[in-house]
Amino acid sequence: MSVLIKGGRIITAADDYVGDIFIEDETVSLIGRSLDVRADKVIDAGGRYVIPGCIDPHTHMEMPFGGTVTCDDFTSGTISAAFGGTTTLVDFCLQQAGQTLPEALETWHEKIERAKPVIDVGFHLAVTDLKEKGTLEDLAKAPEEGVTSYKLFMAYKGAIMVDDETLFRVMQVASETGALVMVHAEHGDSIDVLVKQALAEGKTEPKWHAATRPPITEGEATNRAIQLAHLAGAPLYVVHVSCKEAIDPIARAREADWRAWGETCTQYLFIDESYLEKPNFEGAKYVYTPPPRPKENQEHLWHALSTGVLSVISTDHCPFRFDGQKTLGRDDFSKIPNGGPGVEDRLMMIHNFGVREGRISLNRMVELLSTAPARFFGLYPRKGTIAVGSDADIVIFDPNKKKTISAETHHSNIDYNLYEGTEVTGVPETVLLRGQVLVEDGELLASPGAGRFVRRARFGEELPGAAGERPISVG
Template identity: 65%
Template sequence: MNDTLIKGGRIITATDDYHADVLLSAGRIALIGEELDVRADRVIDARGQYVIPGAVDMHTHLEMPFGGTVTCDDFTTGTVAAVHGGTTAVVDFCIQERDQSLPDALATWHEKIERCRPLADVGFHLAVTDLTDPARLEELAALPEHGVTSIKLFMAYKGAIMVDDETLFRTMQVAGRTGSVVMVHAENGDAIDVLVREALAAGNTDPIWHARTRPPITEAEATSRAIDLAALADCPLYVVHVSCAEALAPVQRARAAGAAVWAETCSQYLYLDETYLARPDFEGAKAVFTPPAREAHQQEALWRGLETGVLSVVSSDHCAFRFADQKALGRGDFSKIPNGAPGIEDRVELLHETGVRSGRLTLNQWVELTSTAPARLFGMPAKGTIAVGADADVVVFDPERTRTISAATHHSAVDYNLYEGTAVRGGPSAVFVRGTLVVRDGELVGEPGTGRFVARERFGAGAALTAA
């Protein structure tokens, strides 16, 4: 027996807000009620604090090869950082190599989590890069049998992982009939490739040109194209990391028309703008991620998208490369800077600080965007809520806890933090992964291996626990 009783907390879900006790037992939420009279091995006094479902970050890149290097967080360090920030489940991108079978790609990522023993639960999306072998279509259709019900396609990074429209459309056809959702990185990679070559030929090599060669119209065009192709294929579509009003507009139109289209934004687009890329001494390389940070006025459009439900999720797109040696690969050529930035630990607290505390989001919206919606959309009905029978992924969140975000104190293996010096009020005081206490008052108390692989349900199946 290793039961925990959480007493007197304010329970916040995507739809509820009330005070009650919560009993965690055998990895599940066993009881919820006022003044529960039960025995437990551990009692946590949560008076004055929120009790929320563990956050779900369905956009991470842990131990991922890219740009001649590998992201510096593996499934140990990355999930240690995640749980410190209140994230108890991640869905990571398994990247198919050229000429690689999809089962072999999945086996590679399973080996990573077996070797690194994560602290948080882990699911996989599969990023398709090569369908030239006809056998790959059969493998695509079989993915749901392996608990993988989301397929990622890159419409950018020409010459590396970008796919053509035929591959995009054929994947959508298979996904639509087999219960998977297609996710797209929506940028016009062909146009961007031309702009990058022109910039370098003109001697423009600094990090700011990462943004100037990927203007909003390249994101908007690809987003609109993906939405149209998904409609033709009768396939649900999820647009990752929307960064600007121009790309948000076709999402809004599609959703207003009742299309099966959803979209996310990421923390960095809400807090950073392209002036970061112009910082001297190559420091702007820290903010080279894709799509790029936009002009500051774009943030208002994204916040409106969150407030109105046009954007369904806030993810981290955690893709951490060290500044000292990995980002440095692009000194003198912005196109060689590894694309990506850290954020897995700070996402929930940042959205609470700037969204909830500013009055832009309700507590219910905060939980919806960081936990409930990703769990519901990506086939994890036992996660993302506080309900009897749900996984005991629970965070006791102290709204008065304060900290200053810094690379000196974060838990990622990366050597910088995009939000360095930002003060936030509100953070986890206790974090449980399926009933196991992994973080208490800022200290790691869990062991690697607490997390396990999550086999996810087919798109649209079984959302009983995570209300829409």
């Protein structure tokens, strides 16, 4: 089906102009003013922003953790993403105990075959065991499958934390295979000691989740990962940066022109550690890792985003329901499943509090939410921009429409919202994936299976055309 988007304000990471976009065969075919073409569907985008579909490179759909499983699968989670203007996500394929790395990848492919996504999906490979079930040879083969990023956890001792030898060996493989290394940077050993000491002293409330994971533990691990990656010659991407202690070593690495970058997540820009003290165990809703920080870190994060020290805003969408999942830790904060929702709210929150309040420009917003993730994770220029030949992943955004964010109206399976009651100005109105309308005027028009698995290019390489997909069967 061909689509003509008329008269919108087209905004990319570099450009800002009024024009028309003609879409056919899933890609952008023409861009210009007053295009004289016939189309099966015409969308009047006058008074609207037209931006590339957002890319969320940090989600956890249907992920086992802490004795339970996140409550969004690849259908509900991607529907929620689509309503928020996200047209591609890259999810973490987590190697489980006893699994080889190829078995872990096959498990995640089975998930998207069963719970078919509405948007496009890629995978990171989260390595938890190289000694027993994983091999360096299997790791090296992952980029051939279009999985071009490796994730390692420097925390969660006794579960998924890796030691420094494993961390360094994976970095060495990445330097040889063209993969990007991603790290969850916290000093897991000291955190383990602090948690055990707190519990022994009867400190069980949610607020102790933050108290036992102080910012210095994140700063130390961030610096250690940067140094080891530089030694190995591997590119490094630090996920969910939450505080100045972690920003500073990234800033030093950027100034030295080392290949180290960082992201933050929406929640760290708005939620501080006081939320963990909400009564009636409500603070458990804000137990995610790293934890909410002292409020002054929010301005440090905004400054790092505006100056280029941090490169991406993701969500770390890791949804555990309050009733029945978060409450598993009612008497022990260490048993509260770590994670929070947010895949639907990112664009609206960043537009309202970032762009409208003058912290970042519209172009920078597009870069942080779409173009930079596409570049880091081997999706650009097929995704992450609006250009002839790129996938027609497009969001038509009404910058003046108001909305109150609430669990009553979001599309995730989770039973609460981190930003409950927040009024924003600016809402995705129409969302297209490869020219197919997914969402229009608050209604879902696409069916599960509209999305595809996308094989990504190696770090630093580009992904032209539409070849190399693994189609998802329907029916």
